[in-house]
Amino acid sequence: MMPIDKKNLLRPAIVVGALGVVFGDIGTSPIYTLATVFDPTDPHPVPVSSNNVYGVVSLIFWSVMTIVTLTYVTLVMRADNHGEGGIMALITLVRRFGAPRKRHTTVFLSALGLFGAALFFGDSMITPAISVLSAVEGLEVVDPDFKDLVVPVTAVIIVALFSVQRRGTATVGRFFGPVMILWFVSIAALGVGGIARNPDILRALSPTYALGFLAGHFHIAFFALAAVVLAVTGAEALYADMGHFGRKAITVGWLGLVLPACTLNYFGQGALVLSDERTVSAPFFLLMPEWSRIPLILLATAATVIASQAVITGAFSVASQAAQLGYLPRLRIHHTSASTIGQIYVPWINGVLLVAVLILVFAFRSSSALAYAFGMAVTGTMTITTLLFLYLARTRVGAPLWLVILGGGALLFVDLMFVAANMTKLVHGAWLPLLIAIGAFTIMTTWQRGRVLVTDARREAEGPMREFIEGLSTREPPLVRLPGTAVFLNRGDDTAPLSMRANVEHNHVLAEHVVIISLHILPVPRVPDSDRISVDDLGVPDDGIIHVKAAFGYMERTDVPHALSLVDPAQTEGPLDLDLATYFLSRLELCQGDAPTMAPWRKRLFIATSYLTADAAAHFGLPLDRTVLIGSRLQV
Numbered sequence: 001m002m003p004i005d006k007k008n009l010l011r012p013a014i015v016v017g018a019l020g021v022v023f024g025d026i027g028t029s030p031i032y033t034l035a036t037v038f039d040p041t042d043p044h045p046v047p048v049s050s051n052n053v054y055g056v057v058s059l060i061f062w063s064v065m066t067i068v069t070l071t072y073v074t075l076v077m078r079a080d081n082h083g084e085g086g087i088m089a090l091i092t093l094v095r096r097f098g099a100p101r102k103r104h105t106t107v108f109l110s111a112l113g114l115f116g117a118a119l120f121f122g123d124s125m126i127t128p129a130i131s132v133l134s135a136v137e138g139l140e141v142v143d144p145d146f147k148d149l150v151v152p153v154t155a156v157i158i159v160a161l162f163s164v165q166r167r168g169t170a171t172v173g174r175f176f177g178p179v180m181i182l183w184f185v186s187i188a189a190l191g192v193g194g195i196a197r198n199p200d201i202l203r204a205l206s207p208t209y210a211l212g213f214l215a216g217h218f219h220i221a222f223f224a225l226a227a228v229v230l231a232v233t234g235a236e237a238l239y240a241d242m243g244h245f246g247r248k249a250i251t252v253g254w255l256g257l258v259l260p261a262c263t264l265n266y267f268g269q270g271a272l273v274l275s276d277e278r279t280v281s282a283p284f285f286l287l288m289p290e291w292s293r294i295p296l297i298l299l300a301t302a303a304t305v306i307a308s309q310a311v312i313t314g315a316f317s318v319a320s321q322a323a324q325l326g327y328l329p330r331l332r333i334h335h336t337s338a339s340t341i342g343q344i345y346v347p348w349i350n351g352v353l354l355v356a357v358l359i360l361v362f363a364f365r366s367s368s369a370l371a372y373a374f375g376m377a378v379t380g381t382m383t384i385t386t387l388l389f390l391y392l393a394r395t396r397v398g399a400p401l402w403l404v405i406l407g408g409g410a411l412l413f414v415d416l417m418f419v420a421a422n423m424t425k426l427v428h429g430a431w432l433p434l435l436i437a438i439g440a441f442t443i444m445t446t447w448q449r450g451r452v453l454v455t456d457a458r459r460e461a462e463g464p465m466r467e468f469i470e471g472l473s474t475r476e477p478p479l480v481r482l483p484g485t486a487v488f489l490n491r492g493d494d495t496a497p498l499s500m501r502a503n504v505e506h507n508h509v510l511a512e513h514v515v516i517i518s519l520h521i522l523p524v525p526r527v528p529d530s531d532r533i534s535v536d537d538l539g540v541p542d543d544g545i546i547h548v549k550a551a552f553g554y555m556e557r558t559d560v561p562h563a564l565s566l567v568d569p570a571q572t573e574g575p576l577d578l579d580l581a582t583y584f585l586s587r588l589e590l591c592q593g594d595a596p597t598m599a600p601w602r603k604r605l606f607i608a609t610s611y612l613t614a615d616a617a618a619h620f621g622l623p624l625d626r627t628v629l630i631g632s633r634l635q636v
Contacts, residue, residue: 018245020176023258024306025234030265031284032134036371037227038280044223048277055213057270058204060231067232076389077247085242087116088321090388097396116384118440122433123377124315128308129360134367135304138297141285162354176306183303184261190287194268201271225421229375236381240314316346327444329613372425377433383415450606457634462495469538485581486511490518498586499630514545526553535571559621583627593635
């Protein structure tokens with residue numbers, strides 16, 4: 001597979017694809033943001049008045065400019081890990097560039113970043129539910145009798161959305177891109193029509209209205225922030241999906257179309273509310289001419305389906321990176337593009353998201369009920385992302401301390417204000433993403449801890465590799481060496497494979513040519529073939545046994561046969577017949593032991609999570625008809 005050709009990132013097809021996948025979430029926020037701010041059923045409602053409308057619209061605009069345009073598009077998206085983005089990429093960079101003398105800081109920030117990734121999983125569940133619900137609710141504007149159809153229609157649309165994920169990001173993006181272009185042009189036109197009714201709304205472009213609203217009506221504006229944050233939902237998806245399309249294409253799409261269209265629509269809705277306060281219940285839909293409502297509601301529904309796509313693909317990327325970095329078990333991953341390795345489909349994550357989204361739809365039944373939960377996931381992830389970025393700006397880029405403190409402090413202050421506002425909605429639904437995040441965080445940290453314990457127990461059972469290899473030549477009776485090639489997969493570099501040790505001790509035979517291969521996942525997305533392989537004779541030349549180290553990036557498929565084909569024949573101590581080679585895997589059966597290594601409930605959770613592990617032979621690209629599993633039992 002080939003990496004993204006960065007010289008071609010500004011091709012129209014790439015930008016159109018990005019519009020179809022990346023911007024759906026943030027591009028459909030105008031449907032529900034302003035209505036949620038002025039929702040009279042909110043526990044802390046914002047009264048409808050001329051001053052408040054100017055203040056809210058200005059606050060929305062400058063929040064988008066500060067958080068999305070400045071923090072994410074201008075700054076955070078420059079902190080890429082060889083083109084890949086997302087909070088897991090930030091964790092990798094923090095690990096790599098963290099100050100050596102401040103290990104505790106690095107560990108703390110990595111754990112904080114992991115919690116941010118867990119919050120993003122919550123975002124991935126809530127976004128499809130609230131986005132599609134908000135659009136289908138437009139049917140109530142056409143005819144109130146359609147209210148009972150909202151939930152079942154939403155459920156059908158969501159099932160259809162998740163069923164097409166296997167076709168891949170590129171296919172979905174080619175179909176969704178033109179739809180989103182039509183969407184942004186339409187909402188921009190609606191916004192212009194609304195502004196024409198009351199051009200004075202353009203005064204809200206001045207930040208003085210946002211600051212005046214915060215300073216003069218803080219007791220109202222503070223609670224309004226919990227709904228204003230809905231305007232910036234999707235910013236993290238922009239960053240998480242960067243590996244699919246590249247930073248330049250996303251930047252062009254945002255500045256060239258998405259930002260102007262959303263801005264015009266927000267101001268158009270504000271102008272409509274100024275003209276008629278009764279429209280505040282559904283300003284987006286009432287901004288439409290009556291003759292156009294049904295086709296535009298259909299377009300809005302299509303756009304919210306696409307909004308869900310942004311976080312779904314982001315969840316695939318985050319889960320894949322988490323698995324490669326050891327925070328999740330090895331998952332079955334389908335690469336859906338021959339030219340862009342970042343485009344993937346993760347069936348297990350897709351299934352979990354589908355079930356979770358349907359539960360949310362049937363449990364909450366309206367977008368306004370979900371809005372309280374939505375903001376908490378978004379603000380938490382954004383704050384953690386900003387904090388990790390500022391740490392990297394200091395340690396990796398060497399930004400002046402005064403700039404990090406002043407500039408970064410201002411950005412963090414904005415994020416923390418949104419977090420504080422959303423905490424006031426804790427009992428009204430904001431607990432949901434926190435609960436999801438705590439659950440995901442617990443699973444990931446338990447898997448990481450259990451994986452360390454299993455690795456230690458396995459090392460003890462395997463024993464030193466060189467000592468084992470040297471002992472093979474002096475065994476009595478001597479080993480029988482059978483014609484052919486055997487490949488033993490091994491997790492470490494200095495211990496003997498369990499499968500090889502069991503084969504020698506129980507069967508007393510060994511192939512004439514043996515390759516012990518250990519795989520290393522590096523904290524980079526991809527490794528060139530020229531740097532992939534290193535060979536060691538293990539100190540015993542001409543015994544027909546070699547050790548191969550194969551390096552892979554965390555976004556690559558670990559294709560063992562391909563890696564072995566790169567080995568120089570001069571280093572193999574004899575001809576390797578890879579076309580007929582037999583591959584040996586060690587299969588571990590985990591059971592709960594009495595050692596106080598983890599709490600009993602965490603041991604049970606770790607063992608249960610281990611059943612999610614994808615089939616090793618398929619994961620490593622091994623031929624199933626020439627793969628042998630040899631089992632061992634380990635206690636945790």
